[in-house]
Amino acid sequence: MEEHKKKKNNKHQDHSPEEDGGGQAIQDQTKMEGADKKEIDELRKRVEEKEKEAKDNYDRLLRMAADLENFKKRAVKEKEDWVKFANEDLLKAVLPFIDNLERAVNHSEKAKDIQSLVEGLKLTLHQLLQTLNKFGVSSFESKGKPFDPAMHEAMLVVQTDKEKPDHVMEEFQKGYLLNDRLLRPATVSVSKPVGQAQKTQ
Numbered sequence: 001m002e003e004h005k006k007k008k009n010n011k012h013q014d015h016s017p018e019e020d021g022g023g024q025a026i027q028d029q030t031k032m033e034g035a036d037k038k039e040i041d042e043l044r045k046r047v048e049e050k051e052k053e054a055k056d057n058y059d060r061l062l063r064m065a066a067d068l069e070n071f072k073k074r075a076v077k078e079k080e081d082w083v084k085f086a087n088e089d090l091l092k093a094v095l096p097f098i099d100n101l102e103r104a105v106n107h108s109e110k111a112k113d114i115q116s117l118v119e120g121l122k123l124t125l126h127q128l129l130q131t132l133n134k135f136g137v138s139s140f141e142s143k144g145k146p147f148d149p150a151m152h153e154a155m156l157v158v159q160t161d162k163e164k165p166d167h168v169m170e171e172f173q174k175g176y177l178l179n180d181r182l183l184r185p186a187t188v189s190v191s192k193p194v195g196q197a198q199k200t201q
Contacts, residue, residue, distance in 0.1 A: 089135075090135050093134075094131065097124055097127065097128045100124045100127075101124060136178050136179040137177070138177050139175065139176050139177075140175050141171075142168045142175060142186040142188050143171045144167060146164075147188070151175060151182060152186050152187075152188050153185045153186070153187045153188070154190045155172055156170075156188075157190050157191075158190070158191055159191075159192050159193065160192075160194065161194050163191040164191065166190060166192070168186075168188045168189070169190065169191050171186055171187075171188050172188060174186055
């Protein structure tokens with residue numbers, strides 16, 4: 001009877017520490033699993049936020065690309081329109097002078113007074129030059145000035161002792177500037193000292 005009690009007590013004593021240790025392990029494991037689950041949930045939430053952020057950025061990039069493409073198309077169209085109609089104001093300003101010249105031609109066929117026709121043409125030319133001047137076009141004088149290859153085109157070389165060498169003797173066609181930049185060179189004749197051409201040959 002006593003031996004049976006001892007065995008029972010021993011069995012009870014042997015089992016209790018294992019049960020206590022196992023319970024602690026389960027509690028620790030449960031805590032770890034809870035912590036892991038919380039960390040996983042947090043990571044999942046961050047991933048979802050990053051995915052949403054990436055999607056928003058991608059959508060924004062697509063919109064910006066579309067806006068840029070539309071801007072390029074508009075810029076090309078505006079440039080084409082500018083090239084087509086850049087001189088519109090100038091041409092509108094010139095049209096009245098064409099009207100005046102047409103009237104002068106019609107009048108000259110009937111008129112006997114040539115002087116009045118000449119005066120009318122001079123007036124029209126003067127007004128046309130004034131209008132062109134408003135658009136930055138201006139002529140420059142060349143006769144008697146030193147020859148400048150950047151401004152003059154020599155059509156003829158004249159040997160003479162009456163003029164300074166390498167000066168413009170005659171202007172065949174006026175030169176013009178557009179806002180101080182050469183629009184058309186003047187075509188001129190240029191003086192050379194007598195005998196210079198033979199010496200250089």
